[in-house]
Amino acid sequence: MRVGLTSLFRRAAAASAVAAALPLLALLLQGQDVFAHAHVVRSEPAPGSTLVDAPDRVVIWFTEPLEPSFSEIQTLDSTGARVDNGDSAVDSSDTTVMSVSLGALADGTYTVGWKNVSTVDGHRARGSFVFSVGEASGGAAASLVVEEGLFQSPVEPVVRWLALLGALVAAGGAIFNLAVGTVARRSESPRRLRRLWTRSSLRLSAAALGVFALASAAHLVVQTSVIYEQPLGQAIGGAMVSVVMETDWGRLWLWRAGLIAVAAVVMYAQARAARSSEGGRRRNAEARLMLLSLCLWAGILATLSLTSHAAATTAIRAQAVPNDLLHLWAAAVWVGGLAHLLLLVAVTRQLAGPQRRRTLASVVPRFSLLAGLSLATLVVTGIYGAWAQVTVVEALATPYGRALLAKVAVVGGLVMLGAVNLLWVRPRLSWDDAAGRWLRRLVGVEVAAAALVILAVGFLTALEPARQVASRQGLGQPDSIVFRETVEGTGITLDVEPGEVGSNRFTVLLEDRLGAPIENASEVSVRISYLDSDLGEQVLSASPLGGGVYVVNEARFSIAGPWQAELAVRRPDAFDARTAFRFEVTAGASGSGRIAPSPETGLALLGGSLAALGVVFLAAGMPLGGMFTLRGASVMAPGVVGLLVGAALLFNGVLGGGTTGPTRNPFAPNTESLEIGGRVYYETCMTCHGVAGRGDGPGAAALESPPADLAVHVPLHSDADLFGFVSEGIAGTAMPAFGDRLTDDEIWHVVNYIKTFDE
Numbered sequence: 001m002r003v004g005l006t007s008l009f010r011r012a013a014a015a016s017a018v019a020a021a022l023p024l025l026a027l028l029l030q031g032q033d034v035f036a037h038a039h040v041v042r043s044e045p046a047p048g049s050t051l052v053d054a055p056d057r058v059v060i061w062f063t064e065p066l067e068p069s070f071s072e073i074q075t076l077d078s079t080g081a082r083v084d085n086g087d088s089a090v091d092s093s094d095t096t097v098m099s100v101s102l103g104a105l106a107d108g109t110y111t112v113g114w115k116n117v118s119t120v121d122g123h124r125a126r127g128s129f130v131f132s133v134g135e136a137s138g139g140a141a142a143s144l145v146v147e148e149g150l151f152q153s154p155v156e157p158v159v160r161w162l163a164l165l166g167a168l169v170a171a172g173g174a175i176f177n178l179a180v181g182t183v184a185r186r187s188e189s190p191r192r193l194r195r196l197w198t199r200s201s202l203r204l205s206a207a208a209l210g211v212f213a214l215a216s217a218a219h220l221v222v223q224t225s226v227i228y229e230q231p232l233g234q235a236i237g238g239a240m241v242s243v244v245m246e247t248d249w250g251r252l253w254l255w256r257a258g259l260i261a262v263a264a265v266v267m268y269a270q271a272r273a274a275r276s277s278e279g280g281r282r283r284n285a286e287a288r289l290m291l292l293s294l295c296l297w298a299g300i301l302a303t304l305s306l307t308s309h310a311a312a313t314t315a316i317r318a319q320a321v322p323n324d325l326l327h328l329w330a331a332a333v334w335v336g337g338l339a340h341l342l343l344l345v346a347v348t349r350q351l352a353g354p355q356r357r358r359t360l361a362s363v364v365p366r367f368s369l370l371a372g373l374s375l376a377t378l379v380v381t382g383i384y385g386a387w388a389q390v391t392v393v394e395a396l397a398t399p400y401g402r403a404l405l406a407k408v409a410v411v412g413g414l415v416m417l418g419a420v421n422l423l424w425v426r427p428r429l430s431w432d433d434a435a436g437r438w439l440r441r442l443v444g445v446e447v448a449a450a451a452l453v454i455l456a457v458g459f460l461t462a463l464e465p466a467r468q469v470a471s472r473q474g475l476g477q478p479d480s481i482v483f484r485e486t487v488e489g490t491g492i493t494l495d496v497e498p499g500e501v502g503s504n505r506f507t508v509l510l511e512d513r514l515g516a517p518i519e520n521a522s523e524v525s526v527r528i529s530y531l532d533s534d535l536g537e538q539v540l541s542a543s544p545l546g547g548g549v550y551v552v553n554e555a556r557f558s559i560a561g562p563w564q565a566e567l568a569v570r571r572p573d574a575f576d577a578r579t580a581f582r583f584e585v586t587a588g589a590s591g592s593g594r595i596a597p598s599p600e601t602g603l604a605l606l607g608g609s610l611a612a613l614g615v616v617f618l619a620a621g622m623p624l625g626g627m628f629t630l631r632g633a634s635v636m637a638p639g640v641v642g643l644l645v646g647a648a649l650l651f652n653g654v655l656g657g658g659t660t661g662p663t664r665n666p667f668a669p670n671t672e673s674l675e676i677g678g679r680v681y682y683e684t685c686m687t688c689h690g691v692a693g694r695g696d697g698p699g700a701a702a703l704e705s706p707p708a709d710l711a712v713h714v715p716l717h718s719d720a721d722l723f724g725f726v727s728e729g730i731a732g733t734a735m736p737a738f739g740d741r742l743t744d745d746e747i748w749h750v751v752n753y754i755k756t757f758d759e
């Protein structure tokens with residue numbers, strides 16, 4: 001028997017390795033393609049813009065590739081009539097771009113509405129923006145705002161709940177059988193228990209599989225009704241086929257359906273093998289089938305992770321999906337294990353007192369170990385998953401955030417119940433019959449609470465992630481952005497309103513040292529630029545309103561993210577004052593994801609938690625005999641893997657971010673930065689480049705080819721390029737490398753400084 005068990009574990013280890021490789025393989029096969037809720041990056045015409053000439057098409061760039069069959073742009077005039085030619089199409093060479101051609105537009109205000117379908121979690125995204133042509137006629141824009149419910153369909157959370165519950169109980173059953181159920185199947189245990197247990201655990205798993213299969217079918221109907229925007233009843237039929245064939249979500253659904261069918265066949269074979277009378281051969285067949293079903297469940301759970309919110313979290317997809325899969329497995333072990341434990345406890349009631357006590361006393365400790373380890377895994381992977389979808393504390397105020405808090409609260413209760421079982425019930429099992437009764441009741445309550453937890457998950461997976469809602473609503477963001485600084489004796493206050501994508505108003509208040517308004521500025525200009533990529537610059541000049549207030553009414557942010565505003569104030573009677581401010585522009589109503597989890601933080605978080613988890617597994621394996629016994633080794637081996645993988649990720653996340661260096665200038669060109677930059681420039685660069693950067697410094701004459709005029713050349717390059725020139729020099733010219741003479745910070749400051757020459 002020991003030998004049989006040993007080889008069983010060995011094969012289980014091999015099979016789980018294969019199973020674990022499957023989802024990673026799927027990730028690789030999908031390549032770098034990332035799919036998520038596709039929101040607007042930018043558009044032409046830009047949201048909120050006023051054009052002199054009528055455009056002949058609307059082009060929108062999205063954050064992700066789109067499903068062509070289910071994506072569309074409509075353009076309406078102020079009466080709500082369509083003014084596009086109905087030829088909305090996704091670009092075939094770049095599926096992130098969608099456009100529609102327009103008829104001849106008269107002066108007026110137009111509304112652009114767009115919709116598309118995420119290829120992964122199948123969530124629909126939609127939005128709209130407004131632009132005007134010619135003199136703003138005052139005609140109101142047509143309303144395209146569709147009141148969207150919290151859920152795409154009210155039955156969706158329930159369907160997801162049932163599907164998940166079924167999947168977890170069936171998948172958890174496979175593990176429970178291997179790790180705990182073996183005790184009940186041992187040949188020294190009473191024959192009656194063996195037969196009863198095998199039969200009833202298979203029945204439970206089969207019922208769970210049935211629920212899973214039905215709920216999955218229902219999910220397809222819901223999905224079809226969401227994509228085609230039809231009532232549920234009409235969604236049944238041919239449209240379902242096109243969802244399955246034409247969307248990535250559908251193709252993964254098909255994989256899942258196929259695996260479910262195979263799992264059903266394997267279960268049937270297990271039931272037959274259990275009935276066969278020949279001991280040795282039966283045990284072999286049972287072991288083989290058990291491993292097969294584990295592999296199948298690995299695949300099925302992977303299809304769930306690949307259509308989860310984790311898969312739709314673009315920036316950190318490669319970390320978030322494996323994390324989600326681990327979370328699912330741990331949940332299966334815990335929730336599925338609890339359900340099967342309840343069954344086993346019920347089955348043992350048929351045994352005589354001493355036999356029952358002996359069985360329970362040997363089964364329950366094994367389960368506690370399993371439950372403890374899976375709980376630790378759930379907590380660790382859950383923290384990462386919550387961070388990936390919530391990201392900022394303010395986002396907890398969204399429906400997603402609340403559902404998450406509810407889930408955590410129920411889990412907390414469950415943990416306490418588990419502790420009572422562990423500390424009070426378990427030690428009494430071997431001598432006290434009442435303890436057995438308590439065990440049954442408490443595990444029953446735990447199973448019910450676990451079902452509640454999964455219900456919360458049904459809601460979570462059906463809701464839009466917290467960080468996206470928070471991004472859109474500007475949660476944790478002030479209504480406008482206000483900065484204050486004193487430069488050259490001039491008090492400058494800048495107010496950016498509303499600080500969202502689209503048209504914004506800049507208000508500049510100038511005051512002298514005594515707080516009196518400065519009304520005689522000859523020029524107040526604001527230069528705005530986007531920091532994460534080069535979208536060019538807008539230089540706007542503010543007009544005086546009196547009382548030291550100067551305004552720019554039409555400053556346009558075309559995209560959400562980090563922006564910089566550089567202010568220059570010219571006065572006849574004082575030095576020029578310049579400064580710069582940086583701020584985050586939110587997506588506003590057009591809805592792209594401003595709050596996004598950062599991959600470096602993700603790697604560090606995941607690495608740290610996996611390493612900690614590894615230590616927990618190692619510690620749990622020690623009392624089982626460490627590496628020298630099979631049981632100890634099967635707990636410690638994953639611990640070693642967790643520790644190694646965690647350390648590698650941590651190393652990557654913490655150090656990887658540092659070695660690449662910033663690609664954007666870490667310093668805004670404010671007074672302090674320009675002061676340092678100016679000092680460095682005069683000490684180091686002036687000899688060649690001259691006081692004003694014209695290439696006429698005292699040392700320039702001696703050079704074969706004189707330095708370029710910085711005022712002309714600098715604006716042609718990004719900050720990162722300029723950093724490179726100064727740090728590494730320019731090969732084949734007299735421009736030296738300053739990388740080892742100046743610190744990185746000094747170079748960034750001097751880059752800021754030489755950018756002030758171009759006026």
Ligand code: HEC
Nearest residue numbers: 684685688706707708713714725726733734735736738750
């Ligand atoms: C020994 C003289 C010398 C010194 C000192 C020097 N440069 Fe230059 N630099 C040059 C020459 C010559 C070129 C022209 C290279 C070319 O023609 O492409 C140049 C080119 C550049 C350019 C590229 C302009 C362009 O777009 O073509 C930048 C930027 C620049 N220098 C910045 C600096 C900064 C900042 C410093 C001080 C930290 C500095 N240089 C110090 C000689 C010098």
